Amino acid sequence: MKKITFIHAADLHLDSPMVGLKHLPPDIFSRIKESTFTALKKLTAAAICHQVDFVIIAGDLFDGEDRSLRAQSRFRTEMQKLLVHHIPVFVIHGNHDHLNGSWVHLDMPANVHIFDSEVEVKDLHTRSGEKVHLYGFSYPTRHVFDRKIDEYMKVEGADFHIGILHGNESSGTEHDNYAPFSIQELNEKGFDYWALGHIHKRAVLSETPPIIYPGNIQGRNKKETGTKGCYLVELSESDVNMKFIETSDIVWQEAFLDAAPANSIDEVLKLLSAKINDIRQDKTGTLLTLHLENVHLNDDREKRALSEELLELLIADEREEESFVWTFELTMMASQQFDKEHLKTEANFYAELFETIDNYQEINPAITPLYNHPLGRKYLSHLTEEEQDTLIKQAEKLLIELLYQS
CATH class of the missing domain: 3.40.50 (Rossmann fold)
Structure with missing residues (x-):
């Protein structure tokens, strides 16, 4: 049975400035500044350890369009390690490191294959004989709002077809709507795997076929919480296995x-x-x-x-x-401790308020207006009874505090 193994990473943001952290002790700040490179080393080590057939990097290798020499040099060093182990790397550039930036150019090793500004197909023959078609494009400028997904066309003649796209799923409103697409559009392409980038929180948009955001490899601010990394993917003719590999330092x-x-x-x-x-x-x-x-x-x-x-x-x-x-x-x-029984004696209003809360049965009418906001829809859909009860108790506590202060 034909099978391929690869690593899917995105949003390396090498040499990110880590804004607002210079007040930290020098040793800790130095380690934070180095963290994107440490994460890249872990990615490279994982590719070598698992002897993958190839590596995909789905955009934003570099944090800025100027692509610092330090970032390019450190990236090249890691790619040379992969070259020694005969591991090719397929790269697209995203909105942060688009092709129209101004930088001092460093050549990359021969195993690094960079997609141009128009959607193109690159062929790969693995060591075990499988043929893979990889489809993708690099951002020509910082802002790409066109539906580039329309230009991805399956070319027959390969055992596996993998789409690489740095863009935003159309229903998502938390991020810039670059190269927008819908899950249905990706499904209709008939590819075996979609390697996405741009969103820094990992997400599985679909399992069949896999449509995956791996997130970034290193969190850069307090909004990017939790462990970061990449996916090790084993793809066969009948199955897919994915393992998340931690890379964040x-x-x-x-x-x-x-x-x-x-x-x-x-x-x-x-x-x-x-x-x-x-x-x-x-x-x-x-x-x-x-x-x-x-x-x-x-x-x-x-x-x-x-x-x-x-x-x-x-x-x-x-x-x-x-x-x-x-x-x-x-x-x-x-904390403010309130004696509900005592409050009832202070004013009839409190007695009526607590009776209303105790007999409150349905939370949905109260939160319906929040569904008009995308974040509201995201977090308020499918509330369990326990979660509804917690919300009511929190609302009661907040209301009492505000009333008591007034």
């Missing part, structure tokens, strides 16, 4: 900690220490946004110490850690 995380059980600053610190150790990952650095909720200390000195010194305490022992958890953003919210 630095992981951005957001965490919430309920401090309600803590009655002293020492207990708060113990809760925080346990939370941070839960977050810590082996040999991977973490940049953490931490929300400390329901803080209720009675001692004024402890309150002042917590607000003035907590962040410094959290990061004090992290500077020398390889697997550091660096809290770069901390928010604290004090």
Whole structure:
């Protein structure tokens, strides 16, 4: 049975400037600056380890159209490693590293095949004899709003057909609508796999055929949370197996900690220490946004110490850690305890409010207007009963707090 194995990566953004992090300790900032290159090395090592037939990079290799010499040189070094192992690499350029940029050009090794500005087909004969057709194009300029998908035409004569496209699925509104396409359009092309790029969050748009966003290989800001990487794909005539391979050296995380059980600053610190150790990952650095909720200390000195010194305490022992958890953003919210029975005696309004909430059966009419917003549709569809109950309780708490403050 015919079979091919390849790595699908996208959005390397090599030499990303990591804006807003220069205030961090020099060693940590240096590691963050190096993280896109570290992720590339992990990608290369995975390709060699698994002896893949080829590698696909679906756009935005470089962070900017100027393509720094440092980024080009480091990329070329990794491609030369793949050349030694006879692994070809198929590359398209995206909106960030489009072909119309201005840069000092470095030649790439012979195993790197770059698609031109018009959709074209490249042939590959694998070591085991399979023939593969790969289809793609590089962005001629930064803004490509044309439906380039119309230009992808299947050319017979290959065992496998793979489309490479850096673009936006038409229904998505969170990103620039570059080279838009629909899932139906991709399905109609009759390809065996679609290697997508542009969206930095990994997503499986379809399983048959596979239509895949691998996400970027290294998160670059607090919006790009979680582990990043690429896909190892094994594609046969009858089946597909995909394995996600982690490449990120630095992981951005957001965490919430309920401090309600803590009655002293020492207990708060113990809760925080346990939370941070839960977050810590082996040999991977973490940049953490931490929300400390329901803080209720009675001692004024402890309150002042917590607000003035907590962040410094959290990061004090992290500077020398390889697997550091660096809290770069901390928010604290004090709890407000409300006695519902007492509030009922203060005003009849509260009694009526709580009775209405307790008898509230259907949340959907209340949130219907939010469905008009794309993010609302994304997060509010298919709410479970437990999730609906949580929303009602949160709304009750917020309403009481706002009323009590007014």
